[in-house]
Amino acid sequence: MSSFVWMKVLESAPERYDRGVHRLSRGRIDDVYRRIAERVAAPARTILDIGCGTGGVSLACAARGAEVFGIDLDAGMLEVARAKPVPGDGTVTFLQLAAAEIEDRFPERTLDAVVSCLAFSELSPEQQAYALKIARTRLRPGGELLIADEVAPRSGARRAWYHLRRAPLIALTYVLTQTTTRPVAGLADAVRATGFREVTETRIWEDTFVLVHGVRAEAAGASASTEEGS
Amino acid sequence: MRLHDLPAYVRDTVLRMLPHRTRTGLRRVGHPGRDAPVLLTGNFTLTVRRLRDVLRGRDAFILVADSRGINVWCAAGGGHLTHHDVISAIRTSGVADQVDRKEVILPQLSATGVERRKITEATGFDTRWGPARLEDLPAFLDRGRRVHKDERKMRFPFWERMEMAAMWGVPTLVIGGLIVEPLGGLTVLAAVAASLVTIVVGVFALLPWLKVGPGWRWPTLGAFTVLGFGVASVVLALLGRFTSGPMMWVGASSLLSAGILSADLEGTTPSYGSxxxxxxxxxxxxxxxxxxxxxxxxxxxxxxxxxxxxxxxxxxxxxxxxxxxxxxxxxxxxxxxxxxxxxxxxxxxxxxxxxxxxxxxxxxxxxxxxx
CATH class of the missing domain: 3.30.70.20 (Alpha-Beta Plaits)
Structure with a gap:
């Protein structure tokens, strides 16, 4: 898996983002979008997509009939997203909004799912914690959280190889765009600590990508399991 | 500036075209009480350090928003420091629990990105523009958080112009040196360096008296190219290498130095538009x-x-x-x-x-x- 640090080059030209990220992931990013949509989207469900970018996840959820709100801070990415046709029977509204502003737009207990793909790693630890806390309050009881992002492999050798392969990409991307990305760490634990239940962590792509799923329940407490995907 | 900050200051100054991120959130200067001022800034290391230095001896909160490691003015202009980021900083830092006076002092230069009213609507914090420049903050605080008219206007003092010259010149000299020295030797490198320093330092030293804006940028940069070439030629003559090979090197490097500046000299000054x-x-x-x-x-x-x-x-x-x-x-x-x-x-x-x-x-x- 090529590192998603290259995404920064793509974000500097939003019109190239979709094609670029498709190539970077060797076509597998579409599978992630579909996987997220299959897990949480259905007709009459209301979904919030945090850091929607050019709308890959939002539109995949709309294709399954959901009412989707995609939020992002990047005006250029949102322009690209808004220009795309909405597939299926769902609806999509794209808003220029930070994760910390969710509470201004969405009342408590109004969302059926909160999703995020390749965006949480952009947030500072305190922003991540705040976003998780607010997401939980905006979900209806039984509502789902699903976050997908780049992650460093767990095994030592694989981890070393991952960082070694990433280093030149980081340097080149930094020179080209003056920015970089960081893999997320401890996401499942943070989701559990926020009070989500039935938290599962699915690792894919040679342990370099993670999908963390949790459920909002009224009662306190959390359970967890980890499974290995493909 | 403290002595142990010097290496970071040099790094941030020379490489200030690239972002340098520091952690976001709430920081304390002195022992701020519940009526202490809250001053917002971006998470560019150089800015946060300078703000801390200028507030030394006072009690204040510094609220560091995520400007993606870019200085306040550039970040606000580029859409990387907006009211969304300020709202995010206020909410995620918990500053509301630390102060009774719900007011954030915003850097005036963040005005391209930050819409004040939206911050108040979202967080209940009042906002106020601070002065354009950090060094005017103590006087601004002493007179009850009021900006004097003169403090709204940007200045570009000599030492700051030299910092900008270092930003353009040092990376160019290092990268150029790695190419020139093995191919042309130390003498040629000295002449090339003389040309570069003459052009970059000369332009920024004399900037208040130069015309660089529309219609003038090419004549001005052209004149400095000739001047740089002339100085480098004198260096070569003094070192006994006034021959065609080294002259071609200094000709090329003079053109390149001016060419690099022409990328956006204007945008790195507060005197011209980008x-x-x-x-x-x-x-x-x-x-x-x-x-x-x-x-x-x-x-x-x-x-x-x-x-x-x-x-x-x-x-x-x-x-x-x-x-x-x-x-x-x-x-x-x-x-x-x-x-x-x-x-x-x-x-x-x-x-x-x-x-x-x-x-x-x-x-x-x-x-x-x-x-």
């Missing part, structure tokens, strides 16, 4: 007078003293249009959207577009508007 933003289609600020209600928010944020309040007419006037550097602050802050940019080709870009994209437009979002 060349990259407009290229050969210069823009100027345009007032739709019927919309102006005399709120004068624009006057408070202009760092070039371009706008003036006409008290008799209750309207703002563009008093010094030649001083405008198209930073966009006035356009974003006008509550009536009465200001916009008009380009030389007759097209305009309206306030709503600037508020959405900031100055990160690269000439793509203008619309033709007949007079």
């Amino acid at each position: 060349y990259i933003n407009t290229f050969h289609n210069p823009a100027s600020v345009d007032l739709v007078e019927e919309k102006c209600t005399g709120a004068a928010d624009c006057v408070q944020v202009c760092p070039r003293d371009v706008l003036q309040m006409d008290g008799k007419r209750r309207k703002v006037a563009i008093a010094r249009p030649d001083q405008c550097i198209q930073c966009g602050a006035c356009v974003v802050q006008c509550p009536e959207s009465a200001l916009r940019f008009r380009y030389a080709d007759g097209s305009v870009v309206e306030a709503e577009t600037i508020r959405r994209t900031r100055m990160n437009m690269v000439g793509k979002r203008t619309v033709p508007v007949p007079d």
Whole structure:
């Protein structure tokens, strides 16, 4: 898996983002979008997509009939997203909004799912914690959280190889765009600590990508399991 | 500046074209109580360190927002420090639990990105513009958080111009040196360095007396290219290498030095608008007078003293249009959207577009508007 640090080059030209990220992931990013949509989207469900970018996840959820709100801070990415046709029977509204502003737009207990793909790693630890806390309050009881992002492999050798392969990409991307990305760490634990239940962590792509799923329940407490995907 | 900050200061100054992130959140200077001022800044290491230094001996909170490691002015202009980021900083830092006086002092230079009213609507925090420059903050705080008119205007003192010269010159010299020394030897490297220093340091040292804006950038940079070539030739003559090979090196390096500066010399000064933003289609600020209600928010944020309040007419006037550097602050802050940019080709870009994209437009979002 090529590192998603290259995404920064793509974000500097939003019109190239979709094609670029498709190539970077060797076509597998579409599978992630579909996987997220299959897990949480259905007709009459209301979904919030945090850091929607050019709308890959939002539109995949709309294709399954959901009412989707995609939020992002990047005006250029949102322009690209808004220009795309909405597939299926769902609806999509794209808003220029930070994760910390969710509470201004969405009342408590109004969302059926909160999703995020390749965006949480952009947030500072305190922003991540705040976003998780607010997401939980905006979900209806039984509502789902699903976050997908780049992650460093767990095994030592694989981890070393991952960082070694990433280093030149980081340097080149930094020179080209003056920015970089960081893999997320401890996401499942943070989701559990926020009070989500039935938290599962699915690792894919040679342990370099993670999908963390949790459920909002009224009662306190959390359970967890980890499974290995493909 | 403390001595142990010197290496970081050198790094941040020489490489200031690249972002340097420091952690976001709430920081304390001294022992701030519940009535202490809260000063917002971006998470560019150099800025946070300087703000801390200028506040030393006082009690204050520094609220560091995520500006992606970019300095406040550039981040606000590029859409990387907006009210979204300020709202995020206020909420995620928990500053509301630390102070009784719910007010954030915003850097004036963040005005292109930050819409004040939206911060108050979302967080309940009042906002106030601080001075344009950090060194005026102590006086601003001492007189009860009031900005003197002179403190709204940007200055570009000699030491700061030298910092900019270092930003352009040092990386160029290091990269160029790695190529020139193995191929041409130390003598040629000395001559090339003399040419580079003459051009880069000369331009910034003499900037207040030079003309660099539209119509003047190429003649001015051309003159410095010749000057750099001349100085390098003298160095070669003194070192006994005044021959065709080394002369070709210094000719090429003089052209390259001026060429690198020409990328956006203007945009790295507070005296000119960014060349990259407009290229050969210069823009100027345009007032739709019927919309102006005399709120004068624009006057408070202009760092070039371009706008003036006409008290008799209750309207703002563009008093010094030649001083405008198209930073966009006035356009974003006008509550009536009465200001916009008009380009030389007759097209305009309206306030709503600037508020959405900031100055990160690269000439793509203008619309033709007949007079």
